[in-house]
Amino acid sequence: MQKRKSSAKTSSQKSKKRAPHKKATSPRKKAVSKKKAVAKKSVSKVPAKRKVPAKKTAAKKKTSFAKKAKDAIMDVQILTPAMRKKIESTLIDLENVLKKLEAKAIKKLS
Numbered sequence: 001m002q003k004r005k006s007s008a009k010t011s012s013q014k015s016k017k018r019a020p021h022k023k024a025t026s027p028r029k030k031a032v033s034k035k036k037a038v039a040k041k042s043v044s045k046v047p048a049k050r051k052v053p054a055k056k057t058a059a060k061k062k063t064s065f066a067k068k069a070k071d072a073i074m075d076v077q078i079l080t081p082a083m084r085k086k087i088e089s090t091l092i093d094l095e096n097v098l099k100k101l102e103a104k105a106i107k108k109l110s
Contacts, residue, residue: 065097
């Protein structure tokens with residue numbers, strides 16, 4: 001049989017007094033919390049699954065040039081001068097495109 005070691009406290013252990021409102025954590029509780037900490041660490045090291053983004057090409061619909069211009073005209077009251085100029089230029093572009101289309105149509109008809 002092994003002789004049990006005496007649990008005589010050292011002077012440094014005696015001087016350390018616990019605050020009266022704090023309870024001592026049992027060794028079992030300490031072990032459990034350590035295990036939890038280790039488990040948390042190991043979990044965080046596992047790389048997260050990457051989600052492959054679905055193709056959005058089919059879902060995206062291009063708004064027509066005319067619709068953009070129309071929306072712009074509707075919002076003119078709230079616009080800055082720079083934006084007004086931009087809208088004017090887009091409208092001029094639209095007119096040019098329409099003129100070209102008309103010319104093509106006339107050529108085809110004649």
